[in-house]
Amino acid sequence: MTAADFQHPSTCTVHPVQAADLPAVAAIHGHYATRTAACAQEEALPVAWWRRRADELAGLGLPFLVAQLDRRVIGYGLIAPWKPGAVYRHTGEVSMYLDPAWVDHKISQPLFDRLLAEAATAEVHQLIGTVGHWGPGADRAIAAARRWGFTQVDVLPQVIYAHGRWMDLHLLQRQVPHHPKQPE
Numbered sequence: 077m078t079a080a081d082f083q084h085p086s087t088c089t090v091h092p093v094q095a096a097d098l099p100a101v102a103a104i105h106g107h108y109a110t111r112t113a114a115c116a117q118e119e120a121l122p123v124a125w126w127r128r129r130a131d132e133l134a135g136l137g138l139p140f141l142v143a144q145l146d147r148r149v150i151g152y153g154l155i156a157p158w159k160p161g162a163v164y165r166h167t168g169e170v171s172m173y174l175d176p177a178w179v180d181h182k183i184s185q186p187l188f189d190r191l192l193a194e195a196a197t198a199e200v201h202q203l204i205g206t207v208g209h210w211g212p213g214a215d216r217a218i219a220a221a222r223r224w225g226f227t228q229v230d231v232l233p234q235v236i237y238a239h240g241r242w243m244d245l246h247l248l249q250r251q252v253p254h255h256p257k258q259p260e
């Protein structure tokens with residue numbers, strides 16, 4: 077199936093990442109790392125790095141999911157600790173990256189719905205989204221995050237230097253519903 081034939085995100089399935097998915101995850105990340113400021117790296121990361129990342133998140137009970145169409149990985153989403161330090165233990169940062177052929181097809185919605193459900197299970201109370209403003213793709217990411225229930229809380233000017241220029245970082249946040257442990 078090609079992006080042009082695509083009908084509805086319900087045909088896309090969402091699964092916990094498996095070792096066999098990691099080369100596709102690394103390729104998707106590498107596309108954005110080398111061309112945009114959508115991620116924190118300017119270079120692609122090796123599959124071994126992604127294997128360690130998957131193990132780290134599994135050890136913390138945090139979700140790392142892939143979206144598949146016809147058994148092909150077309151995107152991934154994960155929740156990582158927002159900052160180091162015990163006081164931030166109930167705050168997670170969402171990252172989501174789709175194969176560029178599949179952006180703007182609402183694929184992100186089922187992936188985000190599952191991340192949100194798993195965030196509650198992992199006792200995440202607040203979710204942070206950070207979007208580096210590198211171009212129109214960043215406006216798409218901000219629009220998608222608003223649809224997922226995030227509110228923009230701030231813009232940090234020129235905290236990113238990537239691919240030879242300064243960029244602003246948009247900070248977004250939403251609460252996770254039904255968190256079993258309320259903050260004291």
Ligand SMILES: CC(C)(COP(=O)(O)OP(=O)(O)OC[C@H]1O[C@@H](n2cnc3c(N)ncnc32)[C@H](O)[C@@H]1OP(=O)(O)O)[C@@H](O)C(=O)NCCC(=O)NCCS
Pocket residue numbers: 108114170171172173174175178179180181182183184185206207212213214215216217218219220223
């Ligand atoms: C961000 C991303 C995960 C969103 O997933 P998606 O499935 O493409 O998003 P959707 O199709 O659900 O929604 C895209 C929204 O952006 C809007 N949009 C598209 N292009 C836009 C643009 N240039 N400017 C503003 N809004 C735009 C669409 O209208 C839609 O908004 P709506 O839901 O209000 O109609 C995906 O586009 C992606 O992987 N982007 C590249 C990586 C990235 O930037 N990740 C975010 C950093 S964590």
